[in-house]
Amino acid sequence: MNGFDWAALMAAGLRGLRLPPAVFWRLSPAELAFLMGRGSGAAPLTRDGLEALARAYPDKLRGERDE
Numbered sequence: 001m002n003g004f005d006w007a008a009l010m011a012a013g014l015r016g017l018r019l020p021p022a023v024f025w026r027l028s029p030a031e032l033a034f035l036m037g038r039g040s041g042a043a044p045l046t047r048d049g050l051e052a053l054a055r056a057y058p059d060k061l062r063g064e065r066d067e
Contacts, residue, residue: 009032010024012032013032013035016036017035
């Protein structure tokens, strides 16, 4: 089992990211890694992506009209 380098993690979280201690200690290792730029988060939704979702999942059924 690999150990954690707590000194480095605490320095990154508390000094580098300036997280309050209570917030730092509530993070999971995966969340801390993501905050440190080591995760692969999904890209934010773009206008084209939003429009594609709106076409795929319209608010109204086909043939339904505004009243």
